[in-house]
Amino acid sequence: MPNLKIHFEKSRAQKVLKTIIKDDNDFQTAISFTNKATAWYFVGLGGWFKMICSLDEFLEEFHLVHFGWWLIGSVIVFTFAGLFSAYYRVSSHRQKAILAKFQKDE
Numbered sequence: 001m002p003n004l005k006i007h008f009e010k011s012r013a014q015k016v017l018k019t020i021i022k023d024d025n026d027f028q029t030a031i032s033f034t035n036k037a038t039a040w041y042f043v044g045l046g047g048w049f050k051m052i053c054s055l056d057e058f059l060e061e062f063h064l065v066h067f068g069w070w071l072i073g074s075v076i077v078f079t080f081a082g083l084f085s086a087y088y089r090v091s092s093h094r095q096k097a098i099l100a101k102f103q104k105d106e
Contacts, residue, residue: 006038051078 013034021027055074064070088094 006041009038048079048082051075051082 017027017030021030052071052075055078056071059070059074
């Protein structure tokens with residue numbers, strides 16, 4: 001429910017902004033960041049919908065489209081795989097591993 005998610009994020013962001021904004025420059029920076037975050041949310045949502053369409057076409061090639069469970073199951077698996085990948089990419093464990101690799105190369 002993208003609209004509900006945006007509503008909750010907007011109200012949460014407003015609470016945070018009230019505590020950190022000191023002047024107009026801070027306000028402009030915060031609004032710019034919020035707009036970029038919202039835009040990237042919609043880019044991600046569009047990619048997710050594209051994944052569903054592509055997966056449907058892929059399953060159709062193998063004549064598995066008659067089984068809606070294949071599509072539903074695949075969407076769930078790929079959605080969780082994407083979420084896990086995003087979580088891993090921002091995890092501190094990965095950051096430490098990359099830093100260790102950089103320090104080793106020096």
